[in-house]
Amino acid sequence: MRAARRPPHGVLQVDWAFFGELCRALALKIFREYDPDLVIGIARAGVIPGAVVASILQRDFASMAITRGERGSRPVVIAGPPRIVTGRRVLIVDETCDSGDTMKLALAAVRDLRPAEVRSAVSFMTGGYRPDFYALQTENFIILPWDREIIVDGEIVMRPDYAEKLRDLEA
Numbered sequence: 001m002r003a004a005r006r007p008p009h010g011v012l013q014v015d016w017a018f019f020g021e022l023c024r025a026l027a028l029k030i031f032r033e034y035d036p037d038l039v040i041g042i043a044r045a046g047v048i049p050g051a052v053v054a055s056i057l058q059r060d061f062a063s064m065a066i067t068r069g070e071r072g073s074r075p076v077v078i079a080g081p082p083r084i085v086t087g088r089r090v091l092i093v094d095e096t097c098d099s100g101d102t103m104k105l106a107l108a109a110v111r112d113l114r115p116a117e118v119r120s121a122v123s124f125m126t127g128g129y130r131p132d133f134y135a136l137q138t139e140n141f142i143i144l145p146w147d148r149e150i151i152v153d154g155e156i157v158m159r160p161d162y163a164e165k166l167r168d169l170e171a
Helices: 016-033 047-057 101-112 160-170
Strands: 011-013 038-043 060-068 075-079 090-099 116-127 133-137 142-143 150-154 155-158
Touching: 011 133, 011 160, 016 047, 016 101, 016 116, 016 133, 038 047, 038 101, 047 060, 047 090, 047 116, 047 150, 090 101, 090 155, 101 116
Parallel strands: 011 142, 038 060, 038 090, 090 116, 116 133
Antiparallel strands: 060 075, 150 155
């Protein structure tokens, strides 16, 4: 039985400069303990920190896609990892990690292709699952700079769920 997740304490609005610092800190932690041949970012949001970390580490980058059909549903792989993971040291990167369901699925998909080794990393550890590496542990709701705004009816607007969290915080 899974423990109930506590609601976030507040909202952490991440800007691009802070995101860059987080990626540098994460890359440095990884560099000190692990030397991946390949970094895989989990699409969508994990591709961005994954690509930045891969660039800082000067390693090859690839992506895989995992999605949840609707809120609360189990994640599913919609585009698996590339076959080049076989025999290589792999690092899987995502933006956040709460229950670990997405990361566990990504790790299993990579392990099916028999890498030499595989480890996990996230920008934000937000729950009970502990990846091998993380930049920041927080219980806050996170607003990321690359998905803060979306297009609705031809206009760029703040994502409705983000706007709601910020209104709740002001109340």
